Amino acid sequence: MSFGPHLFLAVLEGTVTAFVLALTALGLSLVFGVMRIVNVAHGEFFMLGAVLAWYCSTLISGSPLLGFALALVVAPLLVGALALLTDWSVLKRVDYNPESTIVATIGLLYIVQQLVLTVFGPEARPVAAPVYFRVSFPWFGYSGYKLIVAGLSASLLLATWYALSRTRLGLYMRATQQDYEIAQAFGVPVRNVYATVFALGAMLAAVAGVLIVPVQQAHYLMGLDPLLLSFIVVIIGGLGSLKGTVVAAFVIGLSDGIVSVFFSPTLAKILATLLVAAVLVVRPGGLFGDNRA
Amino acid sequence: MKKREQQTTTRTADSFTLTRREALKSGLGLTAAAGAVGLAGGYLPGPLASSVYAQGSDQPIRIGFQVHRTGIGAVYGRWYERTSAAAAKYINSIGGIAGRPIEIVPEDDGTDPKRGAEVVEKLAVQHKVDFIYGPLFSHVVIGSAPRAGELKIPYFVVSEGYHVASGKLNRYVFQPGITDVRAQITSISSWVMDNLGKKVTMFFPDYAFGYDHRDYFSAEVVKKGGSIGELLAIPPTESSYTRYFPRIPADTEVLYHVMVGPGVLTFVKEMGEHFGSRRPQIFGFIDSLEGVDIATPGLDFLEGTHFWEAFPRYASNTDTRYSKAFREAVGVNASGASKQDPKDVATYSHMFGVWETLFVIKDAVEQSGYRSKKDYPALIETLEGFEWFNEGMAHPQGGKKFVGALHQCYGRQHISRVTGGKLDVVHTTAIEDGMYDAEGDYTKQSL
Amino acid sequence: MSAGRLRRILVLHLAIVGALFAVQFFLPDYHHTNVARILVLATFAIGYNLLFGYTGLMSLGHAMFFAAGMYACGLCIYYFNVGAPGGFALGVVAGGTLAAVFGLVALRTSGVSFLIVTMMFGQACYLTLLYFNEITLGDQGFTLSSNLDALHRAGAGLAYSDPDVKYNAAWLVFTGAFLVSALIAASPIGRVLIAVRGNEERTRLLGYNTFAYKWLALCLSGAIAGAAGAAYAVLFSYVGASFASILYSIYPLLWTLLGGAGTTLGPLLGTGIMFYLIDITSGWTNAYLFVVGGSLLALVLWFPQGVMGAVRARWARWLP
Structure with missing residues (x-):
């Protein structure tokens, strides 16, 4: 393939990756930004979304579109409920201590993995795309559903941005993020905001899982990779910055798409992880984030 | 085959082993040996x-x-x-x-x-x-x-x-x-070169299992007068493969793929999306789809492609x-x-x-x-x-x-063609096809 | 520190080391090798505990130090037939050197950032092992038994396949790390480390160069983890990239937390309990990830001090 189409494909692929990545990382970024805790089980919420989508697709035979729509409702609700339960039974009790939270969410990660392995099984199960068509370019073909995923992710990102900047909940969240104690003094129900944010983060991950599962397959170990990528995006973008997360997702998505086409993809991954470490050392608040901390 | 079935006898397990040992000693060829054991009644109702x-x-x-x-x-x-x-x-x-x-x-x-x-x-x-x-x-x-x-x-x-x-x-x-995988690869290489093409591009996982494929298959290709267009190693954590496909040289005649792990189906699907109907010949190890239904939506493009199988998945x-x-x-x-x-x-x-x-x-x-x-x-x-x-x-x-x-x-190994969403065996190798020079001898080690 | 307390500490630790030496004559075969394994893995946990338990720096990338020791030792034996002692020494140096270099960069961060930096470096090291698979033999790994056997037959090394050699070598490595950690914990350096854990800012204001102390703790921690990795390679004859994966960074955290972070005995106890918990539960369930995950949750919720932490708080406040 000549250079032009080659680059075009890399950019196309990079853009799609970026949108999905932004959506996956968004939940992690929100949780970190507002609550100052790292949720290591974030990838497992993503995985649960994908697995629930598979169950929905088997529940409704016939049109994959109905199963998909059902999954878009059911998966975030169930995963959000699990997150609320986690918040109430674990995180609240360790008082959102950053290190205890990390250990606890590692524990949660293994419990969820084992649960899915026991109930759902070890195999990678395919879920049919709600709409399937192939877009034919003159040089190569491309999955139409992937373009739809990119579009849906973009609208979800917009919706989140709207919720953050225009609603009361968003106001509470921003207040809590900026100063926990002052927010509390002004009557913001901080604990409820925490629970809501944790659930919201999990729900976003679950939606990302539902969207991506027709492109990948539902598998009980699928959570680790999105977790690491989300970490990379959130850190480079700046912890808790929505804009930063989206920009970083594009930087990572596009560069990964382009770099790994011309170099070894394993090398690209090594460089990306080292880049993250470097960013954290040089600018602890991320490239776009608040660097006063 | 039919005849033998009617003759299903009721020998004991002992005579079964005995006859097998005799067959072994007499060093009969494959077909003869199979026949002898068939009569011996390895199968007991x-x-x-x-x-x-x-x-x-x-x-x-x-x-x-x-x-x-x-x-x-x-x-x-x-x-x-x-x-x-x-x-x-x-x-x-x-x-x-x-x-x-x-x-x-x-x-x-x-x-x-x-x-x-x-x-x-x-x-x-x-x-x-x-x-x-x-x-x-x-x-x-x-x-x-x-x-x-x-x-x-x-x-x-x-x-x-x-x-x-x-x-x-x-x-x-x-x-x-x-x-072993080296013998599997060696034994199918001639058929692939003779029937599918001589310019090969390989997709394999970027770890040990993949390197066996890379090393032994490309060695066979070169030995038999073919050429390797590109060797594409896919990292084990990869979950999207689309960006690797442009690296397939345009003059590739055969695409050789072997993937393992949960991403295999994605790989095969995305390969189909990329090529559409204008694809080169595709030859894969069934590992790419082991445990996966060939009739999964999105795999229709595999129709007419070939797979290695050790034991044919579909009954015939x-x-x-x-x-x-x-x-x-x-x-x-x-x-x-x-x-x-x-x-x-x-x-x-x-x-x-x-x-x-x-x-x-x-x-x-x-x-x-x-x-x-x-x-x-x-x-x-x-x-x-x-x-x-x-x-x-x-x-x-x-x-x-x-x-x-x-x-x-x-x-023996088999090569199957995807026909009507099923795998049909089109070629069976001889055991000698896969033999290579031994690199070691365990009998020299002490017990 | 009072002389009486120091003597008590010394007696206790020597008694434990002595007891571990003595049990080898009574243990049934199966547990004989298991204890040897536990001693090597506990050494890894001791290294982790120095950094996490005493200095308060939580790392999620310690597998890289373990792997550095394992590969430095294993590759030199595999390719150059250096003997096991030489390989072991190289492993310690490799673990310590990696920690020293890494520390200069990573210790500029703290808290959660430090944790993520360690995790990212750990992942980069894991991928690097895969990337240079022509040398490291990648995920598949390699065995050392034929090299070590050949050396032994040539009269240039012990028979590491022999259960007694295995046990005593593991015991020796463990004893070294155990006594070093006890010594540090009981020394003035240990007190500064604990002060850093409690309040780094205040410790700095007292005139201590906290960065240097943290760096020292990390170097020691890395060297001990490297020693454990090298010992594992020699005694269990296998070197593979899976030991650099993130799970092997989480294990020492789990062992240390379970046994009691910031106690000298905790790592051994935690490693032993966890080993047998998984070994025994695997008899009736293969859901061992439940065991790992459930223990982590339970520890955080109800038992944050771990076993030895609770013992110290309740009965023996003099324990280091």
Whole structure:
């Protein structure tokens, strides 16, 4: 393939990756930004979304579109409920201590993995795309559903941005993020905001899982990779910055798409992880984030 | 084939072994040997199977089963476990091993080399099993083999890796139930070059299993006058593959792919999306779709492409009696999926190795007169003396050559074409096609 | 520190080391090798505990130090036939050097950032092992038994396949790490480390160069983890990339937390309990991830001090 189409494909692929990545990382970024805790089980919420989508697709035979729509409702609700339960039974009790939270969410990660392995099984199960068509370019073909995923992710990102900047909940969240104690003094129900944010983060991950599962397959170990990528995006973008997360997702998505086409993809991954470490050392608040901390 | 079926006789298990040994000694060719065993009646109908165990039936032979129940190998592990249970049931129904019943002692290794070595320890020392068998993933085999050697317990792997035959493990490690990957690759290379094309681009996972494919297949291609366009190693954590496809050179005639792990289906689907109808010839190892339904939506483009299979997944009317009986025993339907759950597709090209390995253990025990652990040297020397396994109920995949010095068996391989959403065998290799020069000799090591 | 307390500490630790030496004559075969394994893995946990338990720096990338020791030792034996002692020494140096270099960069961060930096570096090291697979043999790994056996037959090394050699070598490595950690914990350096854990800012204001102390703790921690990795390679004869994966960074955290972070005995106890918990539960369930996950949750919720932490708080406040 000549250079032009080659680059075009890399950019196309990079853009799609970026949108999905932004959506996956968004939940992690929100949780970190507002609550100052790292949720290591974030990838497992993503995985649960994908697995629930598979169950929905088997529940409704016939049109994959109905199963998909059902999954878009059911998966975030169930995963959000699990997150609320986690918040109430674990995180609240360790008082959102950053290190205890990390250990606890590692524990949660293994419990969820084992649960899915026991109930759902070890195999990678395919879920049919709600709409399937192939877009034919003159040089190569491309999955139409992937373009739809990119579009849906973009609208979800917009919706989140709207919720953050225009609603009361968003106001509470921003207040809590900026100063926990002052927010509390002004009557913001901080604990409820925490629970809501944790659930919201999990729900976003679950939606990302539902969207991506027709492109990948539902598998009980699928959570680790999105977790690491989300970490990379959130850190480079700046912890808790929505804009930063989206920009970083594009930087990572596009560069990964382009770099790994011309170099070894394993090398690209090594460089990306080292880049993250470097960013954290040089600018602890991320490239776009608040660097006063 | 038909004729033989009508002649199904009711011989005892003893005469079965005897005849097999005679066939072995006379060194008959493949077809003749298969015929002889067919007559000997390796297949025993159910009611007759209740034969009482012969003298000394008090103690069962305990066989430790190191199984990937969790971790990345879990799909294979589950089918290995089912096959193992079916084989044990069948062996017990024909009188056990040397008149002793067989007892399988399973233990999960989490597809992890560290736990694998600990499991070997536990099975050998705590459960005091007679033998250990069962692992598939190469890193688990290599991680566990040293401990098996130290404990001096025969360790039978069903991995298809080239590690045993490379001579790098030890005298206690055997792979008598499945052909190693180097032989598999070597044996199908001529057919691929002659029938599909000579300019090859390869996709393989960026780890050891993939390197065997890269090294041995590209060596064969070059040797046979072809050329390699591009070697594309895919990192193990990859979940999207679209961006690798542009690197396929335009003049590629054959795309060779072998992938493992949960991403395999994505890989194949995205390959289809990329090419549409203008694709080169595609040849894959069934590992790319092991445990996956060929009729999955999005895989339609595979129509007309070719796959390597060790044991054809789809039943056909040319199947041998043994092949049919094996399929029945392990509970797999004509499309290669579980009879209980048609969505649960078997790892059919690998799991027969578990079955066959148990029968090799049976033969070795019976022919060496093994009674207890002190007889290990005799058993190992007997095993190393084996040269041929006859096709039959013990070896439903087909007859196999065994090279004692390498502790490795060699069987026939198949190339299947996807036709109407099913795999149809179009070519079967000869065992000699896969042979290569030996790199080691385990018999020189001390016991 | 009072002389009486110092003597008590010394007696206790020597008694434990002595008891561990003595049990080898009574242990049944199976547990004989298991204890040898536990001693090597506990050494890894001791290294982790120095950094996490005493200095308060939580790392999620310690597998890289373990792997550095394992590969430095394993590759030199595999390719150059250096003997096991030489390989072991190289492993210690490799673990310590990696920690020293890494520390200069990573210790500029703290808290959660430090944790993520360690995790990212750990992942980069894991991928690097895969990337240079032509040398490291990638995920599949390699065995050392044929090299070590050949050396032994040539009269240039011990028979590491022999259970007694295995046990005593593991015991020796463990004893070294155990006594070093006890010594540090009881020394003035240990007190500064604990002060850093309690309040780094205040410790700095007292005139201590906290960065240097943290760096020292990290170097020691890395060297001890490297020693454990090298010992594992020699004694269990396998070197593979899976030991560099993130799970092997989480294990020492779990062992240390379970046994009691910031106690000298905790790592051994935690490693032993966890080993047998998984070994025994695997008899009736293969859901061992439940065991790992459940223990982590339970520890955080109800038992944050771990076993030895609770013992110290209740009965023996003099324990280091």
